[in-house]
Amino acid sequence: MKPKIILFITCWGLFSLLNLQAQKVAVFKEFGQPGSINIGNGCIYIQEKTTVFIYNLEDYKFVNKFGKEGEGPGELKINPFGAPLVVVPFNNKVYISSLAKLTIFSKTGEYLNEYRVNSSDTYFPFGEKYICFSTTPKEENSEKIVLAFFLADENLKKMKVIYKSDFELNQNSKIEFPITPFDPYIDEDKLYIIAGIQGFAIDVFDQNGEKMYRIKRDYKRLKIPSSYKDKTRQWFQRDPNFKLIYEILKSRISFKDYYPPIHSMIVNNGKIYVMTNKIEKDQRECIVMDLKGNEIKRSYLPIPEQYGLDFNVYFTIRDNYFYKLEENINDENWELYRIKI
Secondary structure, eight states: OOOSSOOOOOHHHHHHHHHHHOEEEEEEOSOSSOOEEEEETTEEEEEETTEEEEEETTTOOEEEEEOOBSSSTTOBOOOTTSOOOEEEEETTEEEEEETTEEEEEETTSOEEEEEEOOTTOEEEEETTEEEEEEEEESSTTOSOEEEEEEEEOTTOOEEEEEEEEEEEOOTTOOEEESOOOOOEEEETTEEEEEOGGGSSEEEEEOTTSOEEEEEEOOOOOOBOOHHHHHHHHHHHHHOTTTGGGHHHHGGGEEEOSBOOSEEEEEEETTEEEEEEEEEETTEEEEEEEETTOOEEEEEEEOOOOOOTTOOOBOEEEETTEEEEEEEETTTTEEEEEEEEO
16 A cells, blocks of 8 residues: 655654554464564464474464474574574475575475585575575685675585675674674565665675666765663673673674664565664664665664674564564563554
């Protein structure tokens, strides 16, 4: 639905309008601490550690759960110092990248196949091929290692580097916060990558890994407040996996002067949804564009600030609806809210 009337309202009025549109559509009692939410195959997939919970997208009813920790066929393992499992619903299957393997399940969780891969590799299906998130030398013959995206064939063999980030993984490299985004998003037959080191930029690739075009926009830089720095340090001091090594790690933590223009991105149904780092009243700016980067509208969505290496993602966008998981501490369950963008 596209609004036909343009309303000139204040930011506070906009926040109130969006809050009124937020609708609680489901209450989930099957999991306790989710790590991500994904939508595809007509289902909602919610990941908690090595288990994935499936719900029907139409009525939000529980369908099944699958996945357990281990080394055997169909079993999954998490890197305690890395991101949560990567769960990708695609073409009536579910692809899960866990530590040193890619495992493929049916849309309802039946084990189909798996591939052993390097522990540093994460794979995303891309048509008949794959995108591999891995490491590569920063430059030819360089000892510096950075994170990068590769195009891989149907057997997971890496064919070429598509994009290199500025995130170095060398032993003494600084970890500069906020981390410059370089997220990939696959929609239909194209790959979209946030080219964060280029500012507000999104590179678009075809299925052969050839860059088709770049979306580039001017965007006013936002200065990072001291509160962000304090809360980032606190995150490392409190996180169960990092607090024991914080005294060793703290000398490597540094901060940018300004936020990157883009916080995150989702591409779906002919639109690009770009979340920026502009936050007002706990609402984050979302710029909705067509696939060529022409702006359609701007909204504000309830996406909070993140600190440290918190990779948990409690929101997604599908068919112009914003979905978000929120914990109800009093009732000890999780609720799903939906907002029409």
